[in-house]
Amino acid sequence: MKNFTFIAVLVFIAGLMGSPVFGIEYGMDLLEPGNPGGVSGSSKTFDDEWTVGVGETFAIDIWAADIPVSEELITSGFELAFNPAQLSIVKVEAFDNDLTGTQGNNPPLCCPGLAGPWDPSTTTQLADPYGAGSYVLILSQLGCVTPDSGRDVIIGRVTFQCLAEGNSEISVQGLDGFDTTVGCNSAVVYDSQMGTGTITISQEDQGTSTTTSSPSTTTSSIASSTTSSPSTTTTTIKRCLSESIYGGNGEETRLLRHFRDTVLSRTAEGRELINLYYLWSPVVVSAMEGNEEFKTWVKQMIDDMLPMIQQTVE
Numbered sequence: 001m002k003n004f005t006f007i008a009v010l011v012f013i014a015g016l017m018g019s020p021v022f023g024i025e026y027g028m029d030l031l032e033p034g035n036p037g038g039v040s041g042s043s044k045t046f047d048d049e050w051t052v053g054v055g056e057t058f059a060i061d062i063w064a065a066d067i068p069v070s071e072e073l074i075t076s077g078f079e080l081a082f083n084p085a086q087l088s089i090v091k092v093e094a095f096d097n098d099l100t101g102t103q104g105n106n107p108p109l110c111c112p113g114l115a116g117p118w119d120p121s122t123t124t125q126l127a128d129p130y131g132a133g134s135y136v137l138i139l140s141q142l143g144c145v146t147p148d149s150g151r152d153v154i155i156g157r158v159t160f161q162c163l164a165e166g167n168s169e170i171s172v173q174g175l176d177g178f179d180t181t182v183g184c185n186s187a188v189v190y191d192s193q194m195g196t197g198t199i200t201i202s203q204e205d206q207g208t209s210t211t212t213s214s215p216s217t218t219t220s221s222i223a224s225s226t227t228s229s230p231s232t233t234t235t236t237i238k239r240c241l242s243e244s245i246y247g248g249n250g251e252e253t254r255l256l257r258h259f260r261d262t263v264l265s266r267t268a269e270g271r272e273l274i275n276l277y278y279l280w281s282p283v284v285v286s287a288m289e290g291n292e293e294f295k296t297w298v299k300q301m302i303d304d305m306l307p308m309i310q311q312t313v314e
Contacts, residue, residue, distance in 0.1 A: 024181075024190050026078065026172050026197030027065030027152060030058065037061045039095060039116055039154055052162055057090055059159040062172055064181055064194070067147040069265040074145075074184040076155050077124075077138040079175045083168035084133040086201065090159040094137055096120040116154055117145040136175060144184035150257055170199045252306060259309045 029044050031037045042061060052058050064076050082089075095116020098104055104113075104123030111125050118139040126136040137156045147153050160170070174180035174191030181190045246252040264270030289295075 024064065024066050024068065025194050027063040028172070028197055028199055029061040029063065031061065031157075037157065038114060039148070042154070044150065044152070054162050054164060057159055057161045059157055060170070060199070061157050062155045062197075064153045064155060064190075065151075067151045067153060068183075069151070069261065071186060071188075072144040072146050072184040073153050074142065074182050075138070075140040075179070076118075076145075076153060076181040077136070077175065078155060078172040078180070080135040080137070080158065080170070080172050081130075082133050082160070082170045083166075086162065086164055086166050086168035087160045087170070088163055089127070089135060090161050092125060092135060092137060092159075093157045094118060094120075094123050094125065094139055095154045095156060096123045096139060098123060114157060117141060119143075138175070138178075138180070149254075149261070151261070166202075168201045170201060172197045252302075255306065255310060255313070256302075259313055263312055 027044070029035070029037060029042055030050050032050070035041075035043045037059065038061070044063075050058060062078060064073065067073065080092075092111060094104070094111070094113040096104065096113040096118040097115055098111075098113040098120030099115070101110055101112035103120035104111075104125075111123075113120060113123065119141045122138075122140040124136070124138040128134055129136050135158070139155060145153050173196040174194060179189045179191065181194055182188070183190065264273055
């Protein structure tokens with residue numbers, strides 16, 4: 001039992017499960033070619049760098065990511081801010097099953113949504129509530145929304161058009177003075193834990209870009225490329241170490257999440273290990289960031305543990 005506990009702690013501290021290092025947060029999934037997004041189709045790659053030309057459009061699915069074990073959500077949403085000189089919103093779609101845009105936002109009826117878990121009769125969407133460059137989406141479900149296998153809940157999709165070269169930020173956070181993301185089972189308000197999700201956008205005439213990646217404690221950079229435009233849009237978002245090693249939708253990441261949800265979460269000892277993970281991960285991941293040899297050792301340790309974990313969950 002001591003050996004099993006030691007292995008479990010190591011796996012969690014190393015960033016297993018593909019979970020955000022700091023627990024529940026906003027996740028932003030850019031819908032690159034091949035990623036249809038949505039409740040079941042999303043690859044949730046959470047790209048860190050994007051290439052798009054001035055005048056072109058791109059879409060982002062916004063998630064409440066890494067919901068605590070055994071928790072569901074009764075409400076969620078976001079307050080969106082961006083630079084209207086560089087970007088404009090083409091449309092905002094809530095994942096509330098209101099495919100015709102006739103069930104929520106009354107008055108006025110406005111915005112067709114997408115297939116999803118939220119109650120359309122309670123959807124609220126407000127354009128420019130704080131002036132140009134702002135948007136609010138509020139969702140609820142009295143029957144509670146259960147996270148997917150990755151402990152994530154999808155909220156909405158925002159499609160932008162790039163207007164001009166220059167730097168800009170797209171940020172999402174809970175509404176000021178309003179309990180935005182609330183647990184259904186615990187009644188915990190998660191807004192302060194979720195903080196602000198920020199994507200920094202930079203468009204420059206610098207030719208095409210290549211694809212690279214670098215793990216980080218709170219941000220990472222991955223560039224994806226296209227030859228359709230010389231303008232480059234760079235995005236910076238939070239990711240954890242295991243996603244940098246195996247990818248957000250990699251087989252190993254899915255196995256580690258499954259181990260968390262089906263093995264560790266079912267016992268008091270296992271839940272304590274989960275709590276220890278969220279307590280100590282920032283320190284350990286920071287040490288990994290500054291030590292390539294240590295990072296290599298951690299990956300090898302996780303690789304060696306995967307066969308045993310696979311046997312445990314079978």
